[in-house]
Amino acid sequence: MEPLSYAETAYDSRRPRPLAPALPMERRSPSAGARKLEPSPVACGEFLMLASYNNLQYAKENPNREHITTTPLQMGWMGFANPMAWAMRTKFITGFLGAICLFGGFVYLPIAAIIFANQGDVIATILYNLKISGIAVTVFLIPYFVLRYLLNHNKFTNKNNTTFDRRTGMVRMPLKGGKVWEVRFDELEPYQFETMSPNGVFYYHLLFGHRYSDSYMTSPIRHMDPWVLHVDWEYYQQFMDVSKPLPDMPVLEPERALDPTTIAWDARMGRPQGFWARTPSEAFKQLKIESWNAAEVFPWGATRKQAKAKGWKPSRYCEQTYWDREPPQEKKREHGHGGAPEPDAAPA
Numbered sequence: 001m002e003p004l005s006y007a008e009t010a011y012d013s014r015r016p017r018p019l020a021p022a023l024p025m026e027r028r029s030p031s032a033g034a035r036k037l038e039p040s041p042v043a044c045g046e047f048l049m050l051a052s053y054n055n056l057q058y059a060k061e062n063p064n065r066e067h068i069t070t071t072p073l074q075m076g077w078m079g080f081a082n083p084m085a086w087a088m089r090t091k092f093i094t095g096f097l098g099a100i101c102l103f104g105g106f107v108y109l110p111i112a113a114i115i116f117a118n119q120g121d122v123i124a125t126i127l128y129n130l131k132i133s134g135i136a137v138t139v140f141l142i143p144y145f146v147l148r149y150l151l152n153h154n155k156f157t158n159k160n161n162t163t164f165d166r167r168t169g170m171v172r173m174p175l176k177g178g179k180v181w182e183v184r185f186d187e188l189e190p191y192q193f194e195t196m197s198p199n200g201v202f203y204y205h206l207l208f209g210h211r212y213s214d215s216y217m218t219s220p221i222r223h224m225d226p227w228v229l230h231v232d233w234e235y236y237q238q239f240m241d242v243s244k245p246l247p248d249m250p251v252l253e254p255e256r257a258l259d260p261t262t263i264a265w266d267a268r269m270g271r272p273q274g275f276w277a278r279t280p281s282e283a284f285k286q287l288k289i290e291s292w293n294a295a296e297v298f299p300w301g302a303t304r305k306q307a308k309a310k311g312w313k314p315s316r317y318c319e320q321t322y323w324d325r326e327p328p329q330e331k332k333r334e335h336g337h338g339g340a341p342e343p344d345a346a347p348a
Helices: 053-061 083-116 119-152 228-240 250-258 260-269 281-296 304-309 316-320
Strands: 074-077 162-165 170-174 180-184 188-196 202-210 216-223
Touching: 053 250, 053 281, 074 216, 083 119, 162 228, 188 216, 188 228, 202 228, 216 228, 250 260, 281 316
Parallel strands: none
Antiparallel strands: 074 162, 162 170, 170 180, 188 202, 202 216
């Protein structure tokens, strides 16, 4: 695929729009209990701590976008009304219940029958239990394997999602009645939202509140440490900002060849194509641990330069993804509509 172009509405942190003053907090509190995070530009950049082993496998299986059906340069999460999301939930439930029935019918129930049934009724009890369990297994496991096949062959429509579009700078969230709420990224502010599990464990979600209304959207990804929300917010900023390359993450490896700013950055820095596809699993695991440890002690609210002055040290991931290397100096070029701005250097 050819590199894509940016729309006039794309978010560029080096060319901020003149925004009107935000509404007072008492008129736009996004959600009860939500606390506003202090907005700050990207400074830490330890994004790899957010990645998973599945992301690495995705990069290895998809060196390019040849077999990827999602819209390029978009990220987000599945909406409640997404047919694919419902199929995935149903697949999980039927598989779980089918496994329980399989275990109970063929392992536990015969043993229990032998122990507790009258001697003369043991065989009949075992056969009855196996019959009931067999019916239950059929009811649950057949739908499970059908859904598994359909999902693996992309037979469900992937729609009604919340999306962050790098090309346009727009964020879209589906509403009830088929409506869509659309807003520019620079009109969103980060909040910390807490939820509690039934066993009393607190989880923290990143909430995006609108500057000019009480509308908001909440990320479904939950964390046990509140400071991780700062890394989350930096990740979204880096992804949407067309003056910076895409976050150097395994899940975004297939996108890098389509993004003009990232293409220019990789060429100037000599980044190898398919970097994560060729990274061994053990090396990825170690880099992720180092990235987590570095982000955990970052002095949030400070710039990268200030953090280093205080003794903070970035991980090897930051070095490998060129955050702390100045790119070769080149003459600045003006860019018109759809072109790539000169890529930003490492965060200040």
